[in-house]
Structures are given as structure tokens and as C-alpha cells.
Amino acid sequence: MEAAHLTPEPAREDRRGGRPAAGTDPQKRRQILEGAGRIFSTTGFDASSMSDVAREARVSKATLYVYFQDKEHLFTAICAERRDRNISEILSLLDTEKPFESVLTEFGTEVLTILSEPFVVAAHRIVIGVAERMPEVGTEFFERGPKRVSAALGKFLDHHVAAGRLEIADTYFAATQFLELIQASIIRPRLYGAITSPPTRDEIEKNVASAIAIMTAGYAPREQR
Amino acid sequence: MEAAHLTPEPAREDRRGGRPAAGTDPQKRRQILEGAGRIFSTTGFDASSMSDVAREARVSKATLYVYFQDKEHLFTAICAERRDRNISEILSLLDTEKPFESVLTEFGTEVLTILSEPFVVAAHRIVIGVAERMPEVGTEFFERGPKRVSAALGKFLDHHVAAGRLEIADTYFAATQFLELIQASIIRPRLYGAITSPPTRDEIEKNVASAIAIMTAGYAPREQR
DNA sequence: GCGGAATTAAACCGACCGGTTCAGTTGATG
DNA sequence: CATCAACTGAACCGGTCGGTTTAATTCCGC
Structure with a gap:
């Protein structure tokens, strides 16, 4: 056997x-x-x-x-490969030396673009769907995926908080907020199949720009409010 | 047959x-x-x-x-019942006569509370999981659920835009942004099984308060910025 | 307490599943 | 060109599924 x-x-x-x-x-x-x-x-x-x-x-x-070994291992191997490829590409964009807003724009655009790929949407659907029955699959996916991105973005925000450009008590939390914001109106409908094709470049950029505007306003240093 | x-x-x-x-x-x-x-x-x-x-x-x-009739109809019947009950409860909170921020707080808290219920999390998981194979299930769920909530919140925002409290070009979009924001750090990890128990009342209120602060700052009328 | 309908329990159906086995084919190596 | 392991194709296994059927039983108005 x-x-x-x-x-x-x-x-x-x-x-x-x-x-x-x-x-x-x-x-x-x-x-x-x-x-x-x-x-x-x-x-x-x-x-x-x-x-x-x-x-x-x-x-x-x-x-x-x-x-x-079996169906489950095959599936997790697929996830792992794709995920690691995508994540490293995303994280490489978080350069604290470059201008804050342009980095955030590029970063957000890239994240949203990747999240919109049909394969990625399908993978998220599957992982979420089996999470109840196969919790390890779900948690591993989440922790080596979204969580790493949030953590990295949190660190990036830390840097700009220190530089006085932002005032954020919990940068990890703020990072998750940003990542949720950019997805508004785009990712959720696709997850549920209410939209079947990826967003246009314009929609993506509009979402990211709006998210950045809102976050910078909401987390502006006190003296600027 | x-x-x-x-x-x-x-x-x-x-x-x-x-x-x-x-x-x-x-x-x-x-x-x-x-x-x-x-x-x-x-x-x-x-x-x-x-x-x-x-x-x-x-x-x-x-x-x-x-x-x-069959397994699928049984499942969609369950979804429909729960969804309609929850949604009508949520929408009833959007009273344009009451103070803007307190309504938004109550509304956001209620939405987040419901979204955190184990049964609701499980339902979302299932619907997302089968959306690829059974698109009608996913789209119906989305349109009679999240979309209705966004639409209603959009109308609510319209009212306060007209009253000069906010300046929003696309209120439906802003509504989806708010609904994504309040979920930050809470719903996604649960969907993937990285968190297994509902958030505390404190966490929920903190999330909602933060979302409201950010949105009101980001969509403040121009003269206040 | 009878008659007829709703319900039950259990057997049953065909299909297909994940996974294994094995006899035979392929193809690089020495 | 002989060898030997990787690979193929197809049969096969036990099990479970969604769904149907049937005969027996329960329930209720009359």
C-alpha cells in the first residue's frame, strides 16, 4: 500500500x-x-x-x-507553487526607498491584477470551499499567502509612519484594511461568479487610487487633519 | 421519475x-x-x-x-431563508432620519456580527466553493445578498451626500468599500479557517469605528479637507 | 375504529469515486 | 542490441453517492 x-x-x-x-x-x-x-x-x-x-x-x-501521494497533496502542491511565485513578485515591489504613493500604487495594482486572474480566483474558491473539511489546507494557504502580504505591507507602512508621513497605531491592521479596500466591487462579485471576467486595467487603477486616497486621508498625521 | x-x-x-x-x-x-x-x-x-x-x-x-427536488434545491432553500431573514434585519437599520454616524455604527456592527456567525461563514464557504460549477447558485446568492446590502447602503449615503455631510461621486462603490473595510482582519481569516471562532464584540466595534473614521475622512466634503 | 393519505425504513439502482495492480511498452544506457 | 527501470492502459477494488421504489406503518378526519 x-x-x-x-x-x-x-x-x-x-x-x-x-x-x-x-x-x-x-x-x-x-x-x-x-x-x-x-x-x-x-x-x-x-x-x-x-x-x-x-x-x-x-x-x-x-x-x-x-x-x-493523493488528490489532496496534488492540489496543495499546485497552490504552493503558484502562490510562492506570485507572492515573491508582489513583495519585491515594497521598496521603502522609492516614493510612498507610487510604490503603493504599483503594489496595489499588482495585487489586484493577480487576485483577478481566473486561476487565482478558482484557487481561492477551492481553498475556501474545502476549508471546513480540510482546515490545514485553508490555514496554510492563508498564512503563506494573504497573511504574508499583509505583514509585509505592515512593515512597509511602519517605515512611513516613522518618517512622519502617516499616523497609524496598528500597521498590520491598516495593511489588511488597504488590501480589503482595493478589492471593493471587484473581487467579491467574481468569487461568487456574479462577474466572470477580470477587471480592466482602468478599473483596477481606479480602485487602487481610491483606496490610497481614502487611506492617506484616514491615516494622515494629526497636524494635517 | x-x-x-x-x-x-x-x-x-x-x-x-x-x-x-x-x-x-x-x-x-x-x-x-x-x-x-x-x-x-x-x-x-x-x-x-x-x-x-x-x-x-x-x-x-x-x-x-x-x-x-434534489440536493441543490435543498441547499439553495436553506440559503434563501437565512439570507432573507438576515438581510431584512440589516436593511431596517438604515434610517436616514437618525444621526448619520450612529446609524452607520449600528449598521456596520450588525453586518459584521451576522457575517461572523458560524453558520453564515459556512454558507459563504459553500456558495463560493460551488460557484465555479453552479454559477446560478453563486450569482443568486450574491445578488440577493451582498449586492442588496451595498445598494441599500449606497442609497443611504446618497441621502447624506445630498445633506452635505459627505462628498461621494459613486455611492454604490463607496458602500462596497465600507463593507469591505469593516471586515478587515476578521472575515477573511475565518473564511480560510485561520480563525475558528467569532470575533468579540470589542473587535467588531473597533473595526466598525475605524472604518467609519477612515471613510468620513476620505469622503469628507472638500471644504473640510 | 375504518379508510386513505403521509411517512417510514430499507433495500436497491446505476454511476462514479479514489486508489491499486499488473502485464506490457517505451526508451535511454551501457 | 540487451537490459532494466519508468511509464502506460485498462481492469479492478471497495465504497459511496444521489435518487427511487416498495411494503409496512403511522396518523387523522370521519
Whole structure:
């Protein structure tokens, strides 16, 4: 039963240089992840069968189970990869050396753009949907995703509070406020399927600009109010 | 096959006053809705079986299918009932005659309190989770729920814009901003299961107060800025 | 306490699920 | 070109699902 799962991490060195050990070919792994991503994101978690995934990824079901222990692990692997890619891109924008408002604008625009991608919307839907039954999936996703972004933005705000540009008691909280604000009228309707296509660049920029205006007014240093 | 579904709406008048016609006893209907609510909200949609529901509601599976056409209709019926109850309660608070800030405080507090109820969180999770596969469920939920609240709040804001207390170009949009703001740090983590218990009254009031402060600053009439 | 309708419990259906197995094919290596 | 492991395809397993059927039972107005 466990034979397939506990692939005993075949030491790279005793592989004869040529063909990758079973379940270790990175190219095939990507092939599976991408196929599975398409299936999961269009069908949801429960309604996607591993047979569907195998077909879409052009891989036999047997191979699927060599690369991934089970359906849940396959799904979390997909999430992890996409999430880490997106998050690092987002966080790199929070440069405290550059002008405050322009950084915030770029940052907000990027966050909102990524959150609007169909795949990302689908992933959020799935994770939220299974959170009741599979809490670890939900918490891990949240903590390695949204929470990290909020924390990083909080630190960024700290810097500008210290510089006197803002007056914020709880910068982490303010960060979550900003991140909620930019999503207004855009993300929620998409989550529920009331809107089916991503917002235009204009809508995104308008949302971000409005959020920045409101936050800077609301958290302006006391002497400026 | 359809016999059970197309219960030909037995005209009330030719029922002999006594026992309710099959599938029409409101007490039994409630009994089913409540049992099903408990099952769905703790197990999710896909993972709940109709047999589980029947057991929890202390009703036979056959009866279940006399009262509700299928699993989806049962679920949407639950949503509809709860939603309509909650929404009408919320909207009744938007009294334009009472003081602006206190109404907004009460309103925001009530919205946030309801959104934090375990059952409501579970319902949102489910609807979002199935939105990809069952778009009608998601859109109906959104439009008869969040959208109505935003619209009503928008109208409320209109009134106070006219009174010169605020300066808002798009009040519907501002309403969605306010509704997102009050949820900051509270609702999202719960949706993902990173927080498992409802917020305290203090947290709620703090969130609402902060949201109001930010919004009034951000949308203050120009001469006050 | 009879008659008829609502309800029940349980068996049943076909479909499909996640996951496993295995005989056979492929393809790089030496 | 022989070898050997990775991979394939399809059958297969036990289990569960949504939904239906049926025969027995409960309930209630008369």
C-alpha cells in the first residue's frame, strides 16, 4: 500500500545520470501540475476526478500516484507553487526607498491584477470551499499567502509612519484594511461568479487610487487633519 | 421519475383542512431545513450526503425528496431563508432620519456580527466553493445578498451626500468599500479557517469605528479637507 | 375504529469515486 | 542490441453517492 508513496528518496548519486528516478522527473511533474491546475480550476476540487486529471495531463493514473501521494497533496502542491511565485513578485515591489504613493500604487495594482486572474480566483474558491473539511489546507494557504502580504505591507507602512508621513497605531491592521479596500466591487462579485471576467486595467487603477486616497486621508498625521 | 417532483401543487382548498398534503407541512419543512443546515454547515456541500441529512433531520430519505427536488434545491432553500431573514434585519437599520454616524455604527456592527456567525461563514464557504460549477447558485446568492446590502447602503449615503455631510461621486462603490473595510482582519481569516471562532464584540466595534473614521475622512466634503 | 393519505425504513439502482495492480511498452544506457 | 527501470492502459477494488421504489406503518378526519 505504501510502496508507491514512500518512494525512498532515491539518492541522486546512485541514479545512473540518465533517466530520472520514478516520480522525480521535473518536466513530468510540471506537466502533471499544469494539467491538474486546468482541471481543478475549471471543475473544483470534489468534482474533479483523478482520472480527469490524468487524461488532461496526458499521464497514466498510475504515474500520477507515483508523483503525488493523493488528490489532496496534488492540489496543495499546485497552490504552493503558484502562490510562492506570485507572492515573491508582489513583495519585491515594497521598496521603502522609492516614493510612498507610487510604490503603493504599483503594489496595489499588482495585487489586484493577480487576485483577478481566473486561476487565482478558482484557487481561492477551492481553498475556501474545502476549508471546513480540510482546515490545514485553508490555514496554510492563508498564512503563506494573504497573511504574508499583509505583514509585509505592515512593515512597509511602519517605515512611513516613522518618517512622519502617516499616523497609524496598528500597521498590520491598516495593511489588511488597504488590501480589503482595493478589492471593493471587484473581487467579491467574481468569487461568487456574479462577474466572470477580470477587471480592466482602468478599473483596477481606479480602485487602487481610491483606496490610497481614502487611506492617506484616514491615516494622515494629526497636524494635517 | 418526475412524479415526486411535480407534486401538482395540491390546491389548498381541496385539502380537507386536516393533514397537510404531501410535502407541504411547514413544520416538517422547517425540521428538514434545520437538520440540513447543520449537516451542510459542518460538512460542506459535496461531502454531505442526503442520507446524512435525512438522519440529522429525523426524516426518511423518501420524505426528503418529497419536500425538496434534489440536493441543490435543498441547499439553495436553506440559503434563501437565512439570507432573507438576515438581510431584512440589516436593511431596517438604515434610517436616514437618525444621526448619520450612529446609524452607520449600528449598521456596520450588525453586518459584521451576522457575517461572523458560524453558520453564515459556512454558507459563504459553500456558495463560493460551488460557484465555479453552479454559477446560478453563486450569482443568486450574491445578488440577493451582498449586492442588496451595498445598494441599500449606497442609497443611504446618497441621502447624506445630498445633506452635505459627505462628498461621494459613486455611492454604490463607496458602500462596497465600507463593507469591505469593516471586515478587515476578521472575515477573511475565518473564511480560510485561520480563525475558528467569532470575533468579540470589542473587535467588531473597533473595526466598525475605524472604518467609519477612515471613510468620513476620505469622503469628507472638500471644504473640510 | 375504518379508510386513505403521509411517512417510514430499507433495500436497491446505476454511476462514479479514489486508489491499486499488473502485464506490457517505451526508451535511454551501457 | 540487451537490459532494466519508468511509464502506460485498462481492469479492478471497495465504497459511496444521489435518487427511487416498495411494503409496512403511522396518523387523522370521519
